[in-house]
Amino acid sequence: QKEVEQDPGPLSVPEGAIVSLNCTYSNSAFQYFMWYRQYSRKGPELLMYTYSSGNKEDGRFTAQVDKSSKYISLFIRDSQPSDSATYLCAMIGGGGADGLTFGKGTHLIIQP
Amino acid sequence: DTEVTQTPKHLVMGMTNKKSLKCEQHMGHRAMYWYKQKAKKPPELMFVYSYEKLSINESVPSRFSPECPNSSLLNLHLHALQPEDSALYLCASSLQAFSNQPQHFGDGTRLSIL
Numbered sequence: 001q002k003e004v005e006q007d008p009g010p011l012s013v014p015e016g017a018i019v020s021l022n023c024t025y026s027n028s029a030f031q032y033f034m035w036y037r038q039y040s041r042k043g044p045e046l047l048m049y050t051y052s053s054g055n056k057e058d059g060r061f062t063a064q065v066d067k068s069s070k071y072i073s074l075f076i077r078d079s080q081p082s083d084s085a086t087y088l089c090a091m092i093g094g095g096g097a098d099g100l101t102f103g104k105g106t107h108l109i110i111q112p
Numbered sequence: 113d114t115e116v117t118q119t120p121k122h123l124v125m126g127m128t129n130k131k132s133l134k135c136e137q138h139m140g141h142r143a144m145y146w147y148k149q150k151a152k153k154p155p156e157l158m159f160v161y162s163y164e165k166l167s168i169n170e171s172v173p174s175r176f177s178p179e180c181p182n183s184s185l186l187n188l189h190l191h192a193l194q195p196e197d198s199a200l201y202l203c204a205s206s207l208q209a210f211s212n213q214p215q216h217f218g219d220g221t222r223l224s225i226l
């Protein structure tokens with residue numbers, strides 16, 4: 001079993017829909033969670049960085065962490081065609097010694 | 113625009129060539145990283161520099177040679193590469209290595225080996 005599971009998609013939704021992207025993990029040492037957005041031919045761009053269980057909101061984006069279930073989510077409200085990209089979840093253990101562990105990434109397509 | 117700048121954006125080289133990739137950041141970060149990313153895969157860690165010293169080499173072949181001239185610059189020297197080395201090479205930085213701080217990535221150099 002891989003440490004971080006993420007459905008690669010593609011996930012296709014109509015413009016304006018609420019998008020839900022998810023990752024599950026098995027290593028309870030993961031304490032810090034990130035979501036990166038990667039457009040084609042670009043590097044990953046940090047969208048959200050969270051530690052605590054619960055929700056963190058930034059504009060149209062909400063990151064949710066449930067440490068008891070080892071499950072994290074990214075919600076995108078009022079999705080736009082410009083949100084079409086690959087979304088990577090990433091995690092760091094408590095000490096940070098092992099660096100980032102990435103999910104495979106979910107390819108998201110927002111249909112105009 | 114990202115705060116981590118990588119040059120060149122694209123590079124095509126033969127298997128006998130020697131070339132270098134460059135990365136620069138001015139965020140005062142003391143950790144810098146090289147990653148390799150193949151199509152439809154997440155980035156794979158290659159090297160970690162902490163305070164300009166190489167801290168991690170993830171069993172990368174010697175045809176890749178990293179260098180950190182100062183706290184803002186990171187180079188990756190390439191020599192005698194193989195076709196399977198064609199990929200997107202990403203540089204990243206963070207406040208400190210081996211910490212909980214997030215990493216910030218550049219847009220990468222897309223490398224093609226003929």
